[in-house]
Amino acid sequence: xxxxxxxxxxxxxxxxxxxxxILVVAVTLFLPAGLLVLASQGEAELKARANTTxxxxxxxxxxxELTLGSLYFRxxxxxAMPYGEVEQLEESKLGLxxxxxxxxxxxxxxxxxxxxxxxxxxxxxxxxxxxxxxxGDCVVGAKVxxxxxxxxxxxxxSRPTESFDVAGVHPLNMRITGVLALSGTGDDxxxxxxxxxxxxxxxxxxxxxxxxxxxxxxxxxxxxxTDDNIDSFHFHGDEATFPITAIIVVPKDERSTTLLLGKYxxxxxxxxxxxxxxxxxxxxxxxxxxxxxxLAALALVxxxxxxxxxxxxxxxYRQRQAERQFLTQLGAARSRVLTLMLSEAxxxxxxxxxxxAVLTLVVWWFSPLLLRAWLA
Amino acid sequence: xNIIEAENLSFTYPGAGFNLQVPSLxxxxxxxxxxxxxSGSGKTTLLHLLAGLKLRQAGTxxxxxxxxxxxxxxxxxxxxxxxxxxxxxxxxxxxxxxxxDNITLPYRVxxxxxxxxxxxxxxxxxxxxxxxxxxxxxxxxxxxxxxKQRVAIARAMLTKPALLLADEPTGNLDPSNKLAVLDEMxxxxxxxxxxxxxxxxxxxxxxxxxxxxxxxxxxEGSP
Numbered sequence: 001x002x003x004x005x006x007x008x009x010x011x012x013x014x015x016x017x018x019x020x021x022i023l024v025v026a027v028t029l030f031l032p033a034g035l036l037v038l039a040s041q042g043e044a045e046l047k048a049r050a051n052t053t054x055x056x057x058x059x060x061x062x063x064x065e066l067t068l069g070s071l072y073f074r075x076x077x078x079x080a081m082p083y084g085e086v087e088q089l090e091e092s093k094l095g096l097x098x099x100x101x102x103x104x105x106x107x108x109x110x111x112x113x114x115x116x117x118x119x120x121x122x123x124x125x126x127x128x129x130x131x132x133x134x135x136g137d138c139v140v141g142a143k144v145x146x147x148x149x150x151x152x153x154x155x156x157x158s159r160p161t162e163s164f165d166v167a168g169v170h171p172l173n174m175r176i177t178g179v180l181a182l183s184g185t186g187d188d189x190x191x192x193x194x195x196x197x198x199x200x201x202x203x204x205x206x207x208x209x210x211x212x213x214x215x216x217x218x219x220x221x222x223x224x225x226t227d228d229n230i231d232s233f234h235f236h237g238d239e240a241t242f243p244i245t246a247i248i249v250v251p252k253d254e255r256s257t258t259l260l261l262g263k264y265x266x267x268x269x270x271x272x273x274x275x276x277x278x279x280x281x282x283x284x285x286x287x288x289x290x291x292x293x294x295l296a297a298l299a300l301v302x303x304x305x306x307x308x309x310x311x312x313x314x315x316x317y318r319q320r321q322a323e324r325q326f327l328t329q330l331g332a333a334r335s336r337v338l339t340l341m342l343s344e345a346x347x348x349x350x351x352x353x354x355x356x357a358v359l360t361l362v363v364w365w366f367s368p369l370l371l372r373a374w375l376a
Numbered sequence: 377x378n379i380i381e382a383e384n385l386s387f388t389y390p391g392a393g394f395n396l397q398v399p400s401l402x403x404x405x406x407x408x409x410x411x412x413x414x415s416g417s418g419k420t421t422l423l424h425l426l427a428g429l430k431l432r433q434a435g436t437x438x439x440x441x442x443x444x445x446x447x448x449x450x451x452x453x454x455x456x457x458x459x460x461x462x463x464x465x466x467x468x469x470x471x472x473x474x475x476x477d478n479i480t481l482p483y484r485v486x487x488x489x490x491x492x493x494x495x496x497x498x499x500x501x502x503x504x505x506x507x508x509x510x511x512x513x514x515x516x517x518x519x520x521x522x523x524k525q526r527v528a529i530a531r532a533m534l535t536k537p538a539l540l541l542a543d544e545p546t547g548n549l550d551p552s553n554k555l556a557v558l559d560e561m562x563x564x565x566x567x568x569x570x571x572x573x574x575x576x577x578x579x580x581x582x583x584x585x586x587x588x589x590x591x592x593x594x595x596e597g598s599p
Contacts, residue, residue, distance in 0.1 A: 002484035002491070006473070013472030326468040329429055331457030332485035333450070 003336060007343035017312070018348060020031040024309055025352025026359065028302040032295055033360040039291045041367040043284055046072075049185060050280035052122075055095070055249040055260060055273055057085065064283060070100050071276055072186045073110040078102065081271060083195070084240030084248055094260050095251035096121070099244045101198040105159045106174075109144050111191045113198030113244070119180075121250060124187055128152055129178030135200065135233055136225025138193040139178040150176055156191065157222060172201045174225040184368060198234070200225070206234040209248050232335045249273065303332050313345045379405045379539060379571045380426065384435035387421060396421045398435070398594045405538070408562060410571045410582055413591025415425045419575040422594070423541045426573065427460055428452035440538050454488035461532030461570065463561070465544035467524045469531075476512040479503060479530045489535060502530045504562055520554040529561045533568065540565050542574045546581065558584055 011018045049071050058066040061080040066076040080103075089097035090202075099122055101113030116131055128145075129152030132138055140150050150156060158171045176191060182188055199205050200223065207229040225233060235242070251257040264273035320341060326338045363370065383399035396418040403409055411419045424430040425437065428444035437443055440459050444452055456462075469478050479499040483489045503509055506526040516524060525545060532540060545561060546554035558574075558581060565572045574585065582588050589595070 006470075006484060009477070010472045320465075322468075323470065324463070329427070329456075329462060329468075329483055330452045330482060330485060331488065333453060338486060 003343065006340055007347065011344060011347055012270050021309055021312060021348045022352045022355065024305050025349055026355035028305040029353055029356035030359040032066050032298045032302060033356060035294060035298065035347045037360055037364045038367055038370060041364070042371050043287070045371060046284065050276040053248055053276045054251060055257065056276050057247040057249055057271055057273050058245065059266065060270060060272045063272065066246060066274060067276045067279045069102055073102060073190055078245040080243030080245060083242045083244050084238060085271065086244070087240060089247065089249060094256040098248040099195045100246040100248060101195050101244045103202050103245060104198060106156045106191055107159065109189060109191055111158060111198060113193055113195040115195065116359060118192065121248065122187060125179040125181045126178040132177050134225065135194065135197055135230065136174055138174045138176045138191050138197065139180055139188045139189040140176055142182040143188040144191060145179040152176055152178055153223065158326055167356060171222045173222045195244060199235060199286050200233070204237070204242055205233055207233040207286050211283045263312065316344065317341055378402050378404050379440055381438040382435065385425065385432055385437055386434035386477050387425060387430060387432055390529060393560065394418065394434045396513055398422065401594060402415055403571060405571055408586045408593055409587040410585035411573060411575045411591060412577060412582065412588055414577065416592035419545055419591045422541055423573065425576055426539055427462065439471055440543065453486065457482055457486050457488045459533055459538045461529050461530050461535065461537035461540040463540070463545045464541035465547040469524055469527055471516050471547055474513050474515055475503065475527050476500070479534055481531055482535055499530065499534055506530050521549055522557055525549060525557050526560065528563065533564050536568050537570055540570045540572045542572065545574060546576065
């Protein structure tokens with residue numbers, strides 16, 4: 001008890017040195033621990049999304065970009081493929097095709113053109129309002145709704161694709177019909193509408209009673225589907241040729257998977273059918289290698305820091321030689337004097353470790369947020 | 377009754393040429409002894425032998441009824457804490473403790489001196505008698521040299537020691553302070569009935585002692 005009292009007074013008297021040592025220990029321990037937590041959480045999140053998506057069809061190119069764009073709504077360039085592929089897959093009866101059209105945004109939030117099957121497939125539920133049923137309607141993810149204060153009945157405007165659109169394709173003012181429950185995935189930060197609504201945004205469909213006046217505070221005119229003009233909305237051309245960026249394919253069974261993979265593996269196919277889990281596993285294998293390197297570097301730096309902390313504590317111990325000698329002469333046992341001296345090191349290490357643990361917990365707690373910010 | 381009895385006491389530092397020889401030393405309880413001599417004449421070594429910090433290599437030694445060389449390390453420590461008071465030239469105060477905590481330090485470093493409710497009040501009374509009553513919460517670096525030595529004296533006297541061993545207690549004090557501090561220490565010791573051995577090389581202090589021993593022979597001479 002008295003040893004702690006004396007040690008506490010010593011640490012208080014040298015509070016700046018103590019604080020600096022604690023910070024060095026805390027940061028040294030926190031950096032690898034925080035990185036590990038963040039990397040593990042990131043891996044788990046990426047894997048979970050990929051593992052629940054059996055097959056993904058897109059145009060030939062980078063499987064990774066197709067996966068990142070279609071599953072995590074990353075802003076990557078995905079070439080278009082014809083909507084007719086959805087119809088062909090439906091006719092083949094090998095599985096359920098869910099179209100994805102990912103090209104437009106509202107502010108910074110991705111607009112996902114899809115079908116109602118997407119919500120059933122991802123087990124997304126509406127917490128407020130209803131699903132979209134009409135052209136120009138949309139439902140918003142939980143975080144989009146919270147951040148932008150959106151509710152069923154609110155409107156949101158798609159972002160113009162060009163500053164000066166000579167073709168007269170204007171942003172679409174969409175009616176929100178529902179808000180999704182929080183899912184802890186990228187769906188929370190997206191806006192969902194029927195794939196045909198994205199074709200209206202693309203200018204492939206239009207109505208004849210257009211409202212082209214700019215909204216208050218907006219410079220550009222816009223389109224809007226209303227009860228008055230919905231009958232006049234129509235599409236020019238064959239919908240089978242209209243663009244989508246990917247199709248999630250949910251095969252009926254293993255045989256269907258094999259048949260589908262075989263079909264799109266043909267050299268003359270302009271499309272690729274990928275298994276997102278394999279793509280993510282490949283990516284994560286690379287990430288793990290990088291993570292190991294980073295951890296090794298951090299461990300080396302950490303070791304140097306801890307050696308420096310050890311050196312400071314050793315010098316402090318030597319500096320207190322006269323004090324040790326005096327306490328022994330006074331009548332204190334050497335073991336008690338040693339305990340008093342070591343308590344500085346023990347306190348620094350314990351408090352530093354506790355700080356590191358708290359920081360790691362904070363990182364763990366906010367890891368979804370940090371990962372989204374990092375992956376955005 | 378003699379508190380110290382030594383015959384043919386001898387100590388040699390390993391590898392060094394110096395050899396302490398004390399033919400005969402008898403100190404009565406309550407006596408005030410001055411030990412004077414040049415640097416390196418063995419004055420501090422004698423104090424260390426008496427305090428059990430060093431052990432005799434030859435001869436006989438009884439301090440407060442015990443031979444330190446026959447006691448265990450633990451017993452010598454307990455003896456030192458409870459029966460002896462030590463005062464050093466450099467004060468040996470801990471800069472991270474305030475005045476009161478420095479005075480009560482002997483009760484905090486070992487369980488041989490149990491902390492009880494009277495320790496603090498006794499320390500405050502002792503500090504008050506040395507003019508430190510209003511400085512109990514001060515840090516050591518806020519005190520003058522004379523005040524620091526008074527704190528060290530209060531710490532040594534708090535345990536009411538049978539034997540007070542002071543090694544150059546006025547060595548770091550200015551002339552105006554040294555006599556005052558020495559007198560305060562001797563007065564406290566006298567009031568407590570403590571035997572005092574003061575090592576010094578300051579001849580102006582000799583009239584404060586009952587007897588003076590001359591190092592390195594440790595033969596008796598009058599002040």
